[in-house]
Amino acid sequence: MTRRWLDANPWIWSLLGAVLVWGLTVASVEGRGGIETLSTALGFATFYVIVGIGQMLVISAGPGNIDLSIPSVMMLAGYLAMGVMHAEDSGLALGVLVALGVGLGAGIANVVLIRGLKIPPMIATLAAGFVMQSMTIAYSRGSTAKPAPLLLQFSLARVAEIPVIAILFLLVAGGVAFALARSTFGRSVLAIGQNARAAYLAGVPIRRTMAAVYIISSLLASVAGLLLAAYSGGASLNMAEDFLLMSIAVVVLGGTSIAGGQATVTGVWTASLFLYLIVTMLNVLGVSAGLRYVITGLIIIGVLAVSKGRKTA
Amino acid sequence: MQREVARATPPGGGAVRRRLSGRVLLPALALLVMVAVIFYLQPRAMSYTGMRLVLRYSLPLMFAAMAQLCIIAASDIDLGLGAYIGLVNSLSALLLAERPVLGVVSLVACVLAYAAMGAFIEARRLPSIVVTLGASFVWLGLALLVLPTPGGSSPAWLTTLVGLRPPYVPLPIVAGVLLAVVGHWLFMRSSYGVVLRGIGSTPQAVQRAGWSLLTARSVLYGLAGVFGLLAGLVLTGVNTTGDANFGAPYTLLSIAAVIVGGGEFFGGVVAPVGAVIGAFIMLLTGSLLSFMNVSTDWQLSVQGAILILVLGTRALQRRRA
Numbered sequence: 001m002t003r004r005w006l007d008a009n010p011w012i013w014s015l016l017g018a019v020l021v022w023g024l025t026v027a028s029v030e031g032r033g034g035i036e037t038l039s040t041a042l043g044f045a046t047f048y049v050i051v052g053i054g055q056m057l058v059i060s061a062g063p064g065n066i067d068l069s070i071p072s073v074m075m076l077a078g079y080l081a082m083g084v085m086h087a088e089d090s091g092l093a094l095g096v097l098v099a100l101g102v103g104l105g106a107g108i109a110n111v112v113l114i115r116g117l118k119i120p121p122m123i124a125t126l127a128a129g130f131v132m133q134s135m136t137i138a139y140s141r142g143s144t145a146k147p148a149p150l151l152l153q154f155s156l157a158r159v160a161e162i163p164v165i166a167i168l169f170l171l172v173a174g175g176v177a178f179a180l181a182r183s184t185f186g187r188s189v190l191a192i193g194q195n196a197r198a199a200y201l202a203g204v205p206i207r208r209t210m211a212a213v214y215i216i217s218s219l220l221a222s223v224a225g226l227l228l229a230a231y232s233g234g235a236s237l238n239m240a241e242d243f244l245l246m247s248i249a250v251v252v253l254g255g256t257s258i259a260g261g262q263a264t265v266t267g268v269w270t271a272s273l274f275l276y277l278i279v280t281m282l283n284v285l286g287v288s289a290g291l292r293y294v295i296t297g298l299i300i301i302g303v304l305a306v307s308k309g310r311k312t313a
Numbered sequence: 314m315q316r317e318v319a320r321a322t323p324p325g326g327g328a329v330r331r332r333l334s335g336r337v338l339l340p341a342l343a344l345l346v347m348v349a350v351i352f353y354l355q356p357r358a359m360s361y362t363g364m365r366l367v368l369r370y371s372l373p374l375m376f377a378a379m380a381q382l383c384i385i386a387a388s389d390i391d392l393g394l395g396a397y398i399g400l401v402n403s404l405s406a407l408l409l410a411e412r413p414v415l416g417v418v419s420l421v422a423c424v425l426a427y428a429a430m431g432a433f434i435e436a437r438r439l440p441s442i443v444v445t446l447g448a449s450f451v452w453l454g455l456a457l458l459v460l461p462t463p464g465g466s467s468p469a470w471l472t473t474l475v476g477l478r479p480p481y482v483p484l485p486i487v488a489g490v491l492l493a494v495v496g497h498w499l500f501m502r503s504s505y506g507v508v509l510r511g512i513g514s515t516p517q518a519v520q521r522a523g524w525s526l527l528t529a530r531s532v533l534y535g536l537a538g539v540f541g542l543l544a545g546l547v548l549t550g551v552n553t554t555g556d557a558n559f560g561a562p563y564t565l566l567s568i569a570a571v572i573v574g575g576g577e578f579f580g581g582v583v584a585p586v587g588a589v590i591g592a593f594i595m596l597l598t599g600s601l602l603s604f605m606n607v608s609t610d611w612q613l614s615v616q617g618a619i620l621i622l623v624l625g626t627r628a629l630q631r632r633r634a
Contacts (some may be wrong), residue, residue: 064578066442113621118628120578122390122442123620126565130617138610244392245446258440290461293454300447305437 010255011267017303018274025281035161037284041276043156043163047231048272050169050224051243052250053176054217056268058121059251060180061210062193062260065121067217069106070247071240072129074225075136077102078235079145081226087146095148096226103222106132107215115210140237147230155230165227170269177265189213193260249300250275275300336575337587339623343573344590347597354604361483367600368485368593369551372475373398374566375489375592376544378574379496379585381567383537385576386500386583387530388513389434389441393449394541394567397423399560400456401545406465406555413468420546424538431534435527449564456557463556467549475550489589496585499536509533513581569616570595573623594619 006012022041026034051070058067077099085095106128113124147155157164180186188209191199200206224243229235252258253274254267278299282292351367352359358367377398384391401423408416434444477484500506511519512529520526548559572578573594574587598615602608 113625117621117625118632119621119624122578123568123572123624126568127617127620127624130565130613130620134611134613134617137613138608141610245450248443248446252440252443258443288458288461290454290457290459293450293457295454297447297450297454300450301433301444304439304443304447305433 009264009266011264011270013255013303014253014267014270014274018270018277021274021277021281025277025284028281028284037277037280039158039161039163041273041280042166043231045269045272045276046163046166046169047224047228047243048246048250048275049173049269050220050227051247052254052268052272053169053173053265054220055247056251056254056256056263056265057176057189057213058217059248059256059258060193060260060263061189061213062196065193065210065213065260066248067110067125067214067221068122068244069110069125069129069132069218070221071243072132072136073103073106073218073221074228074240074243075235075237076106076132076139077222077225078229078239079136079140082145082147082229082235083139085146085148085151087148089148089150092148092150095151099222099226100219102132102225103219104215106222107218110214110218111211114214115207121214137237140235145229145235147234151226151230152233155227165231173265173269180263180265185209185212190261190263193262195261245300246272246275253300253303336582336584337590339626340574340587340590340594343619343623344594344597347594347601351597351600351604354601358600358604361478361481364486365478365483368483368596371485371593371596372488372551373544373548374563374570374596375485375492375589376540376547377563377567378570378588378592379492380537380540380544382496382500382571382576382583382585382588383509383533383540384441384445385568385571385578386510386513386581387431387441387533388579388581389445390568390578391445391537392442392564393445393447393452394537395560395562395564396449396452396456397427397538397541397560398545398548398563399557400452400459401542402548402552402559403456403460403465403555403557405471405546405549406467407460409471409549410466410468420542424535424542427538427541428531428535431537432527432531434534435530453557456560460555460557463554465555467553471546471550472553475547489593493586493589496588500583500585505532510581510583513579513583566595566616567592569620573619 022034022038025037051074055067055070058065080102081095081099084098085091109128110121110125113119113128114121117124119127155165159167176186180190188199188204191202191204192206192209196206225235225240228239232239250268250271254264254269254271256263256267275296278296279292282295287295355363357363377394381391381394384394401420404419404423405416408419430444430448433439434441475484479487498506500510508519508524508529509532511524512526512533516526519529544563545560549555552559570591571583571588572591574589574591575584576582576588595616598619599609599612602612602615
């Protein structure tokens with residue numbers, strides 16, 4: 001009974017991990033700053049969550065599906081949006097539109113490569129990422145990359161210590177979870193992920209669903225890029241570096257099956273908190289950047305090995 | 314370069330071999346066209362010294378491509394290869410010149426770690442993409458621990474080795490041909506090569522034939538570790554210094570080289586000769602752009618476009634067949 005419940009709710013492990021790490025962090029500074037730590041972690045983890053939800057939808061759509069263009073979309077969207085904003089509120093609307101346009105364009109490009117040219121998703125999104133990365137590099141020369149003040153305020157805003165963007169994407173996550181469980185679209189994604197052939201024979205619109213999944217992932221990545229650029233006070237070429245690994249790590253650690261067909265949005269949130277809290281803990285302990293990377297990498301591999309070993313997928 | 318094309322199209326015999334040579338034919342032709350365009354745009358590149366300069370960075374890339382090929386042969390993918398090359402680069406620059414024994418020990422440990430990663434992936438049936446991504450953090454972190462800021466130096470023998478000037482044919486081409494021959498023998502001719510490619514296509518069959526999947530995957534990852542090690546070492550030799558981040562571009566470039574060179578993501582379909590050609594193609598995009606007076610900011614775009622072009626063409630061919 002308990003076992004079945006655990007199998008149905010694999011996110012519980014990353015939640016336990018997050019609580020444990022948070023406890024250790026607070027304990028190591030003698031109980032001070034617990035709430036602040038959590039509040040900061042919520043803010044940062046939100047960025048993992050935004051891209052994680054997109055990556056989760058893509059991965060859930062079956063083996064071989066993965067979006068490696070996420071960091072490039074973030075970079076390009078962040079840069080172009082900051083570029084047209086010129087650090088003024090009057091440019092805010094245009095900047096947001098540009099960012100979303102980048103997301104939409106990138107998503108469509110991925111879909112055309114994957115569905116139209118039949119290129120494996122991994123290499124299609126990789127190649128699209130190459131192109132966007134070099135566009136960003138070319139564009140970044142001599143461009144100002146500061147956010148509009150309003151956007152900056154929004155990205156940092158808090159209500160009762162809870163970051164506004166975290167609240168926003170808790171709602172979005174709730175919506176996605178509901179869609180996966182109840183809507184035709186959500187059921188279609190999971191059906192394709194479980195068995196594409198069976199889904200096709202059952203009349204699931206494969207083409208449309210797959211297109212939607214990749215476009216949603218790119219759109220979310222562009223939003224993440226926009227908000228992250230604002231949050232960190234400006235776009236930079238290395239701001240999205242870690243997001244390739246993190247977008248995949250939060251999905252898998254959260255309990256979504258890498259083989260597709262089974263997804264947990266809650267897991268994306270708990271795993272994002274877990275991973276960010278680990279970084280916080282190591283920072284508090286004064287660990288060097290190198291050791292921080294080593295430990296993060298080992299934890300990701302370790303948790304993956306343990307959780308995959310529990311249920312034979 | 315002509316030599317490679319000659320190797321790429323072995324004479325006659327067997328449907329499989331014909332299909333494989335067909336696999337290598339397209340990239341070989343693409344390479345010839347690129348070389349022709351480069352020579353047309355910049356006739357001075359046609360000399361011994363010119364080729365040496367143009368192909369300077371082909372050494373690390375061809376070894377990286379061969380490392381990635383080992384992983385792709387198992388229908389896996391290695392997203393941590395670049396970080397690993399960066400680690401080897403840092404370790405060798407810091408230790409090999411000053412404390413050679415410790416240096417060699419640490420580098421051997423790197424290769425063993427790679428083989429262990431293969432065993433781990435097989436034993437726990439984990440997705441390689443996540444494990445290698447996680448491992449990329451470990452390699453990068455270790456490299457930063459070893460060498461927090463760029464520095465160190467290349468041991469004299471290594472600098473001499475990568476600076477060799479064989480008669481008539483520049484070193485990168487000689488090395489490319491040698492590597493292609495070794496890779497071809499290893500995967501296409503040796504009997505264990507069949508097992509190695511087999512775990513990427515039909516692991517059950519390999520297992521029923523009495524071969525250990527665990528051993529085979531460890532060997533493949535170990536080989537990748539060796540080729541990655543060579544890539545990192547020649548990178549140290551070419552740059553004469555170490556940097557934890559130097560290796561980063563090689564992850565994606567090596568994948569591109571293998572795929573452009575005729576490899577497939579699934580089914581253990583790889584072409585070692587093609588991978589070396591693919592490495593040259595990816596490398597020459599840079600020279601091509603600079604000879605055309607286009608900013609090298611766009612090099613990634615061109616590399617992405619080549620990938621799309623090659624795979625799109627291949628998919629179209631398959632649909633027609």
